[in-house]
Amino acid sequence: MNPEAWQERLGVYLVLGIDNAGGRSALETVRLAIEGGVDVVQLREKKAPLRRVLEVGRKMRELCREHDVLFVVNDRVDVAMLLDADGVHVGQDDLPAGEARKLIGDHMFIGVSASSVAEARWAIEQGADYLGVGAIYATGSKADAGDPVTPALIGEIRKFSALPIVGIGGITAENCAEVMEQGANGVAVISAIVGQPDPKQATVRLKQAVAPFIGK
Amino acid sequence: MNPEAWQERLGVYLVLGIDNAGGRSALETVRLAIEGGVDVVQLREKKAPLRRVLEVGRKMRELCREHDVLFVVNDRVDVAMLLDADGVHVGQDDLPAGEARKLIGDHMFIGVSASSVAEARWAIEQGADYLGVGAIYATGSKADAGDPVTPALIGEIRKFSALPIVGIGGITAENCAEVMEQGANGVAVISAIVGQPDPKQATVRLKQAVAPFIGK
Numbered sequence: 001m002n003p004e005a006w007q008e009r010l011g012v013y014l015v016l017g018i019d020n021a022g023g024r025s026a027l028e029t030v031r032l033a034i035e036g037g038v039d040v041v042q043l044r045e046k047k048a049p050l051r052r053v054l055e056v057g058r059k060m061r062e063l064c065r066e067h068d069v070l071f072v073v074n075d076r077v078d079v080a081m082l083l084d085a086d087g088v089h090v091g092q093d094d095l096p097a098g099e100a101r102k103l104i105g106d107h108m109f110i111g112v113s114a115s116s117v118a119e120a121r122w123a124i125e126q127g128a129d130y131l132g133v134g135a136i137y138a139t140g141s142k143a144d145a146g147d148p149v150t151p152a153l154i155g156e157i158r159k160f161s162a163l164p165i166v167g168i169g170g171i172t173a174e175n176c177a178e179v180m181e182q183g184a185n186g187v188a189v190i191s192a193i194v195g196q197p198d199p200k201q202a203t204v205r206l207k208q209a210v211a212p213f214i215g216k
Numbered sequence: 217m218n219p220e221a222w223q224e225r226l227g228v229y230l231v232l233g234i235d236n237a238g239g240r241s242a243l244e245t246v247r248l249a250i251e252g253g254v255d256v257v258q259l260r261e262k263k264a265p266l267r268r269v270l271e272v273g274r275k276m277r278e279l280c281r282e283h284d285v286l287f288v289v290n291d292r293v294d295v296a297m298l299l300d301a302d303g304v305h306v307g308q309d310d311l312p313a314g315e316a317r318k319l320i321g322d323h324m325f326i327g328v329s330a331s332s333v334a335e336a337r338w339a340i341e342q343g344a345d346y347l348g349v350g351a352i353y354a355t356g357s358k359a360d361a362g363d364p365v366t367p368a369l370i371g372e373i374r375k376f377s378a379l380p381i382v383g384i385g386g387i388t389a390e391n392c393a394e395v396m397e398q399g400a401n402g403v404a405v406i407s408a409i410v411g412q413p414d415p416k417q418a419t420v421r422l423k424q425a426v427a428p429f430i431g432k
Contacts, residue, residue: 049309078293093265
């Protein structure tokens with residue numbers, strides 16, 4: 001993967017599971033987010049039987065492929081391989097990036113979650129292709145996200161690394177400018193798109209809010 | 217894998233995680249079980265950070281290799297690949313055997329858990345190499361094991377399948393004959409070895425109890 005091409009393509013990064021939310025299916029949410037211009041879709045599903053994850057995931061993957069949207073799988077490298085994902089995203093307790101790399105080589109990019117400078121440094125040492133930094137703000141979408149790190153952590157990491165960074169955790173169209181101002185290349189959201197009355201319009205608003213910072 | 221060679225090598229099948237139990241490390245338990253003649257070691261770890269699972273798992277894998285004991289990883293095909301396991305064991309909610317096969321080909325064998333005739337038939341259709349049938353008896357080792365299926369389920373499955381079968385769930389040296397009598401090729405245990413005052417002797421007793429049924 002070409003890192004330059006990358007930084008242009010992480011602007012609005014949707015994270016979601018396979019279950020219905022806000023009265024619509026996950027696939028419908030993805031479809032609407034794509035219409036709104038979403039850049040990346042990450043499938044993060046921790047509970048459902050994997051045969052269902054594969055079933056819904058394959059449809060999600062096709063939708064993304066048809067519209068040239070990046071498709072990422074959270075945690076499970078095996079599932080990412082079966083879904084022919086563009087990337088895999090691992091947390092600090094998941095497979096380390098260096099181990100994941102042994103399985104996927106350069107066929108996929110690897111994102112790593114970091115909630116501190118130390119975690120970011122470790123992820124970079126392990127060969128991460130981008131960092132997911134957060135939780136930036138308090139969030140109800142991820143129970144184990146810990147205390148918010150504030151947007152300043154992105155600025156701290158930016159001082160020693162040029163790696164693409166996506167902020168995550170409680171980010172909305174209203175507060176994402178302060179995340180991007182710290183040097184982020186994009187914002188990852190769950191609630192700001194999933195379960196919104198109009199996910200397409202919600203995505204459009206996020207796109208507009210990050211646009212001034214993209215490619216800078 | 218040669219199925220004939222297989223059925224001879226599933227007699228006593230130890231399942232354990234990476235944490236200490238009974239005042240000794242998981243590796244020490246594996247070492248003692250190997251001294252007692254254990255045939256298979258399955259690493260089943262659902263909670264620990266994967267970097268720790270890999271760290272302990274690699275040592276466990278080496279111990280097994282040195283003593284020609286089969287090494288199996290539960291659930292995660294990606295971890296099984298990284299640990300160069302002999303096999304992977306999947307539950308009904310894990311990756312289906314047919315999907316796992318796409319990733320590992322014939323490099324590993326695949327075991328599938330079944331707690332009913334329907335689940336066994338599905339596993340066989342999916343290309344399972346052996347079945348783990350249970351929980352045979354009530355067990356405290358696996359909270360989600362459901363109601364015991366009794367040894368008779370193994371006999372039911374044996375009527376339509378010659379696939380190797382390992383009984384699991386509440387099996388001890390005292391009750392394993394009735395599991396083997398139904399046509400099982402081996403018994404999988406946690407508590408009957410892990411945390412026993414003398415895991416080596418516990419393994420020897422299990423080996424002696426299943427021996428009359430092996431290769432019949």
